[in-house]
Amino acid sequence: MLDPSIRDQLIGIVGKQNFNDSNEAKLVYSYDATPNFQSLPDAVIMPENKNQIQSILKICSEAGVPIVPRGSGTNLSAGTCPTEGGIVLTFNRMNKILEIDEDNLTVTVQPGVITLDLIKAVEAKGLFYPPDPSSMKISTIGGNINECSGGLRGLKYGVTKDYVLGLEIVLSNGDVLRTGGKLAKDVAGYDLNNLFVGSEGTLGVVTEAILKLIPIPETKKTLLALFQDMDAAAKTVSAIIANKIIPATLEFLDQPTCKVVEDFARVGLPTDVNAVLLIEQDGPPEVVERDIKVISAICREGKAVSVKIAQSLEEAEALSTARRSALSALARLKPTTILEDATVPRSKISEMVRAINEIALKYDLRICTFGHAGDGNLHPTCLTDARDTEEMHRVELAFEEIFEKAISLGGTITGEHGVGEMKSPYLAWKIGEEGVAAMKAIKYALDPKGIMNPGKIFAKDTRKRVVL
Amino acid sequence: MLDPSIRDQLIGIVGKQNFNDSNEAKLVYSYDATPNFQSLPDAVIMPENKNQIQSILKICSEAGVPIVPRGSGTNLSAGTCPTEGGIVLTFNRMNKILEIDEDNLTVTVQPGVITLDLIKAVEAKGLFYPPDPSSMKISTIGGNINECSGGLRGLKYGVTKDYVLGLEIVLSNGDVLRTGGKLAKDVAGYDLNNLFVGSEGTLGVVTEAILKLIPIPETKKTLLALFQDMDAAAKTVSAIIANKIIPATLEFLDQPTCKVVEDFARVGLPTDVNAVLLIEQDGPPEVVERDIKVISAICREGKAVSVKIAQSLEEAEALSTARRSALSALARLKPTTILEDATVPRSKISEMVRAINEIALKYDLRICTFGHAGDGNLHPTCLTDARDTEEMHRVELAFEEIFEKAISLGGTITGEHGVGEMKSPYLAWKIGEEGVAAMKAIKYALDPKGIMNPGKIFAKDTRKRVVL
Numbered sequence: 001m002l003d004p005s006i007r008d009q010l011i012g013i014v015g016k017q018n019f020n021d022s023n024e025a026k027l028v029y030s031y032d033a034t035p036n037f038q039s040l041p042d043a044v045i046m047p048e049n050k051n052q053i054q055s056i057l058k059i060c061s062e063a064g065v066p067i068v069p070r071g072s073g074t075n076l077s078a079g080t081c082p083t084e085g086g087i088v089l090t091f092n093r094m095n096k097i098l099e100i101d102e103d104n105l106t107v108t109v110q111p112g113v114i115t116l117d118l119i120k121a122v123e124a125k126g127l128f129y130p131p132d133p134s135s136m137k138i139s140t141i142g143g144n145i146n147e148c149s150g151g152l153r154g155l156k157y158g159v160t161k162d163y164v165l166g167l168e169i170v171l172s173n174g175d176v177l178r179t180g181g182k183l184a185k186d187v188a189g190y191d192l193n194n195l196f197v198g199s200e201g202t203l204g205v206v207t208e209a210i211l212k213l214i215p216i217p218e219t220k221k222t223l224l225a226l227f228q229d230m231d232a233a234a235k236t237v238s239a240i241i242a243n244k245i246i247p248a249t250l251e252f253l254d255q256p257t258c259k260v261v262e263d264f265a266r267v268g269l270p271t272d273v274n275a276v277l278l279i280e281q282d283g284p285p286e287v288v289e290r291d292i293k294v295i296s297a298i299c300r301e302g303k304a305v306s307v308k309i310a311q312s313l314e315e316a317e318a319l320s321t322a323r324r325s326a327l328s329a330l331a332r333l334k335p336t337t338i339l340e341d342a343t344v345p346r347s348k349i350s351e352m353v354r355a356i357n358e359i360a361l362k363y364d365l366r367i368c369t370f371g372h373a374g375d376g377n378l379h380p381t382c383l384t385d386a387r388d389t390e391e392m393h394r395v396e397l398a399f400e401e402i403f404e405k406a407i408s409l410g411g412t413i414t415g416e417h418g419v420g421e422m423k424s425p426y427l428a429w430k431i432g433e434e435g436v437a438a439m440k441a442i443k444y445a446l447d448p449k450g451i452m453n454p455g456k457i458f459a460k461d462t463r464k465r466v467v468l
Numbered sequence: 469m470l471d472p473s474i475r476d477q478l479i480g481i482v483g484k485q486n487f488n489d490s491n492e493a494k495l496v497y498s499y500d501a502t503p504n505f506q507s508l509p510d511a512v513i514m515p516e517n518k519n520q521i522q523s524i525l526k527i528c529s530e531a532g533v534p535i536v537p538r539g540s541g542t543n544l545s546a547g548t549c550p551t552e553g554g555i556v557l558t559f560n561r562m563n564k565i566l567e568i569d570e571d572n573l574t575v576t577v578q579p580g581v582i583t584l585d586l587i588k589a590v591e592a593k594g595l596f597y598p599p600d601p602s603s604m605k606i607s608t609i610g611g612n613i614n615e616c617s618g619g620l621r622g623l624k625y626g627v628t629k630d631y632v633l634g635l636e637i638v639l640s641n642g643d644v645l646r647t648g649g650k651l652a653k654d655v656a657g658y659d660l661n662n663l664f665v666g667s668e669g670t671l672g673v674v675t676e677a678i679l680k681l682i683p684i685p686e687t688k689k690t691l692l693a694l695f696q697d698m699d700a701a702a703k704t705v706s707a708i709i710a711n712k713i714i715p716a717t718l719e720f721l722d723q724p725t726c727k728v729v730e731d732f733a734r735v736g737l738p739t740d741v742n743a744v745l746l747i748e749q750d751g752p753p754e755v756v757e758r759d760i761k762v763i764s765a766i767c768r769e770g771k772a773v774s775v776k777i778a779q780s781l782e783e784a785e786a787l788s789t790a791r792r793s794a795l796s797a798l799a800r801l802k803p804t805t806i807l808e809d810a811t812v813p814r815s816k817i818s819e820m821v822r823a824i825n826e827i828a829l830k831y832d833l834r835i836c837t838f839g840h841a842g843d844g845n846l847h848p849t850c851l852t853d854a855r856d857t858e859e860m861h862r863v864e865l866a867f868e869e870i871f872e873k874a875i876s877l878g879g880t881i882t883g884e885h886g887v888g889e890m891k892s893p894y895l896a897w898k899i900g901e902e903g904v905a906a907m908k909a910i911k912y913a914l915d916p917k918g919i920m921n922p923g924k925i926f927a928k929d930t931r932k933r934v935v936l
Binding site for chain 2: 105147148161176185192197375376377412418427432434436444446457
């Protein structure tokens, strides 16, 4: 519970209407999109500007009260669960697009802007902000920055960090940093932009961002290739890249995923083949035309049983939207859906998908796999029931094996969801104890009191992934 | 002087033939490409592998002996000058391309590989490594990583950090970190890749790197646009980008630069116009053709007095090479050449160039300006004589004003050369005292003994830029 004098001070900063420690509010903000992680905060606070955040952090730093910055809570690694209580900081009142600069191709935003709103606003000016996490309809840019969100267009266009040019950050001691700028090149000291992007709110609070834009691709085309042989699909992915074509999107869906997505979205996805590749290319019309032709040929050579090109932008859009709805669709089937994002070098996708299927069999679990095949970022998704403790134990063991396999293939435990609380026990598997020690030293350097989103990234003593 | 027992231990690690503390060696490694910074190291050491580097760092850490990692010494901010003595670590024996992975589009290299050798090796396989610092014929990849080198292709393709997927790093305590991997996406903890890229050897020693490759552009075309009005040239740069065309290269040369480059390279550069834009576009032939046509039209509308398209690849190559030789050409004119890289948002180039010219007049100095106009990265270059202390004082004041102006336009003190020792007095101008404090905290976290390239990035008490 919050000390009454701290409570009064916080209310003094933001006003009564922007501070909430009712049981309802605490319950609502006790979890994010990650199943089975829940912990009550002491209060929820809605600051209006950087100065208020400075004051809040100074008070919390002094008093050792945890701060959990939170966008829309679409996080999938329990990164915005208030694990150790404290104050949930939301950005509903800091949700403005401050400037679209067409000369410098930048957009300046507050952290609470919804990702899709930003994308639409810049597209209206012929510009393009590529990072497109599946949650983009509700996720915020601040959340995307804290998680270094990826998305379907990551293969060709990169992820959030590739578009962050500058940040305004409040550190836990109340210091305000301004990193980068509207600059294509800046090497004035360490790259703090990239240190904060993906730091999951553990180093400071992002209060403003300058993002890079690019000209919007002139056109795009979408192709659906169906395979009876999962291996053939994976090999086709490698063959496309080896042919020196980088599609905008190169998504993979296995048969169970296709089936549930089709049940959910009704866009004409096949439900009777073992693997589907959803491929999009964008760019100048001549190039798109040529690339799609070559990709079609490669798919056919790769034993696709069918290759279909979407006949209209609407049809293409429907397919992308269906793919983006995979999590929602899968979540309808069982009480608990655990979506992971083990990632491997793209040449290892086939091996990884095979391993996931074998592990699912071994532990008698239902795991569907889909994801960004082009960049090796897979989403094995387990449909389970958190109330079944025996099954949950098997889920735990299965995902441990999946992470182990990904690492052994040169991969990582998380491609785009972050470590959060959920994957913290496995961080050392990827970066070694030396890596964890180096990261902890950096965390301590910038947040010596440890108030910034404590309990995230770095594991406590437990290895348990699913907290029951 | 090195303690004799330390000397013996270091020789024990690398062998006598790879340790050199002769006066000749110390003199040779006492400076880099930056004028007027010189300081003798205690010895030069040439390790063969990571394990030797671990042992060296452990000994030096224990004894508090500075370590200065050094590639080919083309640094332009005194970043590889052994400011506080100690051991210069060179990578002549760690200069192998370990693997070109055509499935994953990566190349794995040791730090001592020459940049141009790498570029040629991957181009032979139809792949492309875009970062192309002007020094690429002699610079090393390790040096490029430590400086986050840019180059002419930065506008379209980004800089070194955009191509570093993974690093092997030895920390000052001897710990080995392995960051990233052959992975398009990886958010397992803080982004250490990008923290080390551009850290100027102050955080650890890079011993191996996995770099991203992309398919080589199918073709390219080069165009030369001449202007009598400098402002018109700068406005044309903005107009091209505002037209949603991102050229591969968009270089600016002022009249004095053109003149000396032409004297040096004899490629037919005009010497009687006030500003030249050298523009290259690459990609699929249809797109290059179209873009070059549009760019030509924009140049003409922008009052170019002449627009010429290079008639052959050889002619185009000669123009790029000539541009790359600008520093060498300018260096012939006066005993001392100080090349800076103040960088501004691209919409401010015209204002910045005008300010540079006014400042040169005010201080009665000869400053030529050229650079990567497309990304706002200018290279005002002062031709002077270090023996003339009175003039050097004016140089000092002039560059202070140039930095001040760049910052006031939303720019930075360095776009691609690094802070080093030379620009350390100005770091706080860009990132504030809070930023410097945060960076120092990170430095201390990873190098608590302060042995990694001391005296760089962070200023001592002096403000003097040019040490006499």
